[in-house]
Amino acid sequence: MKTLTFSQALNSGLRAAMEHDHKVVLMGEDIGKLGGVFRITDGLQKDFGAHRVIDTPLAESGIVGTAIGLAFRGYRPVVEIQFDGFVYPAFDQIVSQLAKMHFRSRGKVKLPVTIRIPFGGGIGSPEHHSESPEAYFAHTAGLRVVAPATPQDAYWMLQEAIEDDDPVIFLEPKRRYHQRGEVDTEVAPRTGSLFKANIARQGNDVTLIAYGPLVKTALDAATAAEDEGIDIEVIDLRSIEPVDFETLATSVRKTGRVVITHEASRFAGMGAELAASLTEKCFDHLDHAPVRVTGFDIPYPPSKLEMHHLPDLDRILDGVDQVMRRTRAQLGEEG
């Protein structure tokens, strides 16, 4: 066991993947000598060489498109997109090429490309540095989309994403990069578990579903709710596509109440899909309609307003109150 930051855990995961398979190459802007703007690739070019840690021209479509070509040739590229808002120039290469090549080639061409994207807000940055694009990719058949929430998960999930033969969008909660946690680097990639949700906290009253940066917020909310006698089960999705509905539905059938939270906008977002599918699967067990606590349907706001946009502990607890049918008035009476 070591205590590592989220970013150090990712760095260790990349190092382990590169040592494990010499076909793993890293590509991205400023990932070489600089080690990436978040230092996730720190020291890797020095240790593995410029032929395996490849600084690219500043063209995201080009980065993903050439990663596809390298994968065609038998390589296992790991692409770093510098910020979430810069992934859109690569949208066609991801959605129409990377996602569909296995289907198009009738299974002959496998493209084991991992696209790492630092995502989400809360870091006080200008436009295009705080986006949550997961729904675009989750909507696209052929992609798998995952987001770790802890340094330990970051370490093994990244290795497993790289080992997967399908393209994986790997979303890194950038405001948690400095979060520290215990990491067991002896843990080998756990084949198959990448797409299983994690019950981060057991509870009986409400199922609270989160992923990426909001798992920590959700756990904090559950701790706070405990004082009010509400027993929340927090589920960390880990995998956004495919969603592990089995674990979710088992929990919702137990609690009868579900709150879903994400930073991304609400309309046609992951929360909508989760709410609809869980309603279909668990309708007879529900005490209340699923409630979503999400970012608003606005462009990501300037940083002095982002605290309103990002779901926080209080907004999540407000959602919990809704599914518990606790009105403000009642709460006042109780208080």
Added chain:
Amino acid sequence: MSNTFDVPAPAGTGEYLQIIGPDGARHPCEDLDVWVSDIDQRKLEDLYIDMACIRRLDHEGTALQRQGELGLWAPLLGQEAAQIGSGRALSDEDFIFPSYREHGVAYCRGVAPQDLLRMWRGAAPSGWDPYEVNMANQQIVIGAQTLHAAGYGMGLKLDGSDAAAITYFGDGATSQGDVSEAMVFAASYQAPVIFFCQNNHWAISEPVARQTAGYIADRAKGFGLATWRVDGNDVLAVMGATRAALEHVRSGNGPAFIEAVTYRMGAHTTADDPTRYRDALELEQWAAKDPLDRVAAHLDSLGADLEELKKRSTQAADELAAGLREAITTMPDPSVDDLFKNVYSHEHSWLDEQRDNYKLYLESFSQDAEVTR
């Protein structure tokens, strides 16, 4: 200054390298002669037969679409020299990233007739196994494949391979950002990649002058690529330039660009009507530059037995056409299982559930289900 957006006057056919002119006369070409010095009369006859075969293949494709056997076809008529000249210059190890019009290049790779037609019939998302013929499946998003070629070329370089990657695209594609990015990447990593542009003068209804005010080949020079601009209707010039470019990229000198100046004699696809936007006179002018006629005229001047050659080429084309028709009549329709197959390479809980549910739904219509109901 005009305040409209009229298409600028075309830059004209311009200067290009040529070995056999439209009238069949052979001209000395300092840059290319050395690369085709081995092409004797017999080999030139073979190239003629190849071109006749893919012209027939193309004719059959259009006919099969008209008969309802194919959903769509993208004719290559007029581009036979560009495709055969380059396709026959490649070695088997070179990897091809085509667009959707390179039936002639696929023919050079020995792609089976069924595999040539499968996608156009709507029976599968693509035709052949890319690794069996070292040629990627058809790319329909304009220019997207050029980046795959650049990446593949980077891989070849990392592997220390002697092979090259070559990507085919049209004049319209040169306006796409991906094509520019592909040239940036290939040049930055000095990857063994050939960018082969068939400038066929039309991107559906838009003339090449809408894509560029100058010559396409000149743009490639700006990216630092070694560049050849050739008469794309001259099979020898195309072959010579492709061989020169292959030698250039194999020697580690970085990527190369070939602009083959040709003409799309047919429609963009069978769903297109070029009479709405194209002058019949222009078509006539290009018909006079036909890639097959000029080789026949040249062979005639060498004293070849043209009658015998045409007999041989017709026989080869007939066999190919019969193979295509046989392929269509024996091609099985896809099964419902194919809907869900190969979306992912392994288990996917959500999609697997959808597949199983749809299967149950379909089974509910079976006779047994009727009885039990």
